[in-house]
Amino acid sequence: MRLPGKTVIITGAASGLGRAMALRFAVEGANVVVADVTQTPREGGEPTVDRILRSGGSARYERCDVTSWTDVDRVVSDTVDRYGRLDVMVNNAMITSYDPKPLLETSVEQWERTLAVNLTGAFHGCKRAVQAMREQEVEGEARGRIINLASQLGIVAAPGNCAYGVSKAGVAYLTRQVARDYAKDRIVCNAIAPGKIMTGKGGHAELPHVIAFSESRTPWPRLGLPDDIAAAALFLASDEATFIQGEVLAVDGGWLAS
Ligand SMILES: NC(=O)c1ccc[n+]([C@@H]2O[C@H](COP(=O)([O-])OP(=O)(O)OC[C@H]3O[C@@H](n4cnc5c(N)ncnc54)[C@H](O)[C@@H]3O)[C@@H](O)[C@H]2O)c1
Structure with missing residues (x-):
């Protein structure tokens, strides 16, 4: 494990x-806290916590809206109280560009809502995790590890999807900022920039023209799978990832290579 x-x-x-x-993390022996506004998988199936518990793993659900500092603060505090420390914080929650729009059609409400979940949510997660991690002993080489979910979009432009692309560019920058400022405290902070990953949730993200565009941009002869991201995250979460700091790791089948 x-x-x-x-x-x-x-x-x-x-x-x-x-x-x-x-x-994946549960199979590798972690105590997993699922922090989400719902337990219901968008793609269907059994809730994450139920599935982990049924397989003999350790998991609990905490209702958490990442736009709320109070919620994020409570989840981190409860987790540290229960398990003694916070080893890894993964800032992954997002709202999809529920109705993707270019600049001129982006409403102020859409802009603010997207930034609130995708960027302010990651800010809350990074800030509260650093607070907790600075209080704990070094294990391996680190006091704790933060993994943020950026995107290939936001490194290159997200066609017609202004608010989402900007939010993800912000997440990549936030990663470098935290990595720079808290390396001295032995807090590791990196990001993953997925390419097109098929999660089975349907909606805009999996419309035929969106998939066709993604295939045209992806040199590797398939689109991504959630397990591709889980494998990269497992590496960054583990003590095997040494001297990697402030990196935005593309897991994108080569989208950003061309
Ligand atoms: N799937 C892809 O192709 C892809 C590509 C690039 C980047 N990403 C990034 O990967 C991450 C995961 O994407 P996904 O496709 O799995 O998304 P998803 O829509 O399948 O899941 C998002 C999860 O976030 C939760 N959530 C939404 N608002 C929340 C809030 N305010 N507080 C707490 N939880 C909230 C949802 O309930 C849901 O469980 C995101 O950060 C996304 O930007 C995904």
Whole structure:
């Protein structure tokens, strides 16, 4: 096992990539806290926590809206009280560009809502995790590890999807900022920039023209799977990832390579 006894909070772990990371981390021995506004997977199936518990793993659900500092603060405090420390914080929750729009059609409400979940949510998660991690002893080389979910979109432009792309660019920058400022405290902070990952949630993200565009941008002869992201996150969460700080790791089948 690669995360024996480690405690991990994953925001947005009811569904999609967060769920895949939660399931994988639990198999690797972690205590997983699913911090989400719902337990219902967007793609259907059994709630993440139920599935982990049924397989003999350790998991609990904490209702958490990442736009609320109070919620994030409570989840981190409860987790540290219960398990003794917070080893890994994964800031993954997002709202999709529920109705993606270019700049001129982006309403102030859409802009503010997208930034609130995707960027302010990650800010809350990073800030509260650093507070907790600074109070704990070094294990391996680190006091704790933070993994933020950025995107290939936001590194290159997100066609017609202004608020989402800007939010994800902000997450990549936030990662470098935290990495720079808290390396001295032995807090590791990196990001993953997924390419197109098929989570099965349907909606705009999986419309035929969106998939066709993604295939045209992805040199690797398939689109991504949630387990591709879980494997990369497992590496960054583990003590095997040494001297990697402030990195935004593309897991994108080569989208950003061309
Ligand atoms: N799937 C992809 O192709 C892809 C590509 C690039 C980046 N990403 C990034 O990966 C991450 C996960 O994406 P996904 O496709 O699994 O998303 P998803 O929509 O399947 O899941 C998002 C989860 O976040 C939760 N959530 C929404 N608002 C929340 C809030 N305010 N507080 C707490 N939880 C909230 C949802 O309930 C859901 O469980 C996101 O940060 C996304 O930007 C995904």
